[in-house]
Amino acid sequence: MLEVRDISKWFGGNPVLHDITFRIEQGEVVGLIGPNGAGKTTLFNVLSGFYRSKTGAIRFKGEEISRLNPEDICRKGLCRTFQITKPFSNLTVFNNVVIGALSRERGIRQAEKKADEILDLVGMTSKRDLLGRSLTIADRKRLEVARALATSPDLLLLDEVMAGLNPNELKGMIDLVKRLTELGITLFVIEHIMTVIMGISDRIIALDHGELICEGPPKKVADDPKVLKAYLGEDYVAAQG
Numbered sequence: 001m002l003e004v005r006d007i008s009k010w011f012g013g014n015p016v017l018h019d020i021t022f023r024i025e026q027g028e029v030v031g032l033i034g035p036n037g038a039g040k041t042t043l044f045n046v047l048s049g050f051y052r053s054k055t056g057a058i059r060f061k062g063e064e065i066s067r068l069n070p071e072d073i074c075r076k077g078l079c080r081t082f083q084i085t086k087p088f089s090n091l092t093v094f095n096n097v098v099i100g101a102l103s104r105e106r107g108i109r110q111a112e113k114k115a116d117e118i119l120d121l122v123g124m125t126s127k128r129d130l131l132g133r134s135l136t137i138a139d140r141k142r143l144e145v146a147r148a149l150a151t152s153p154d155l156l157l158l159d160e161v162m163a164g165l166n167p168n169e170l171k172g173m174i175d176l177v178k179r180l181t182e183l184g185i186t187l188f189v190i191e192h193i194m195t196v197i198m199g200i201s202d203r204i205i206a207l208d209h210g211e212l213i214c215e216g217p218p219k220k221v222a223d224d225p226k227v228l229k230a231y232l233g234e235d236y237v238a239a240q241g
């Protein structure tokens with residue numbers, strides 16, 4: 001589904017992503033972890049066309065996409081959510097989702113039909129007519145997922161859609177993520193809550209200081225000394241060892 005080779009990103013003189021190479025297969029749920037500032041959101045920005053890597057290649061469904069703009073990448077079926085949610089605050093939940101749907105659907109009627117299907121899928125039908133600005137954090141996160149889903153993605157990048165949720169809301173979001181995989185959507189998921197990301201991912205990729213430091217099944221990554229060091233610091237790992 002996705003082949004990423006030797007992606008790098010610099011801001012000023014600082015390397016934020018360094019020679020990142022990995023693959024995601026169709027139907028997988030891949031978790032992306034790493035401490036604050038590791039480069040996770042930047043990687044999503046490069047994959048979705050918001051930033052450009054000067055090196056390497058990104059192939060999506062066999063096609064090179066690294067020179068395309070975000071709208072074209074989204075139209076090809078690779079869409080992302082934003083860590084900082086940005087609903088149109090003066091539009092209703094429904095119209096926010098219609099706008100997402102218009103990137104793929106031909107006419108307004110089809111886009112409205114799609115928006116209602118998506119609101120049903122994410123459990124927001126009862127909030128259809130609320131304004132974007134009146135939503136709780138949990139509903140803003142859910143709307144963010146709905147807007148992305150309305151573009152009919154094959155690969156969806158979720159950037160911390162579980163952050164700031166209470167246990168009940170968290171359970172609802174995990175259920176939604178599971179439903180998406182059942183629908184055949186491949187997922188690449190940034191999440192800080194370890195028990196959650198370990199539970200939903202088939203495979204995990206760990207970044208630290210812009211480098212891919214470990215990749216594999218959740219258990220292997222959780223036990224990897226480089227990952228423990230990235231999160232807890234060298235002294236802690238030495239003391240445990």
Ligand SMILES: Nc1ncnc2c1ncn2[C@@H]1O[C@H](COP(=O)(O)OP(=O)(O)OP(=O)(O)O)[C@@H](O)[C@H]1O
Pocket residue numbers: 011016034035036037038039040041042043083
């Ligand atoms: N537009 C930008 N200009 C300059 N520096 C940036 C920019 N965007 C990100 N950075 C820097 O790049 C590094 C990686 O940031 P990024 O947002 O990708 O981290 P992250 O892993 O998503 O962190 P978090 O877990 O806090 O969301 C940080 O040091 C950040 O300050």
Ligand SMILES: [Mg+2]
Pocket residue numbers: 040041042083
């Ligand atoms: Mg981030």
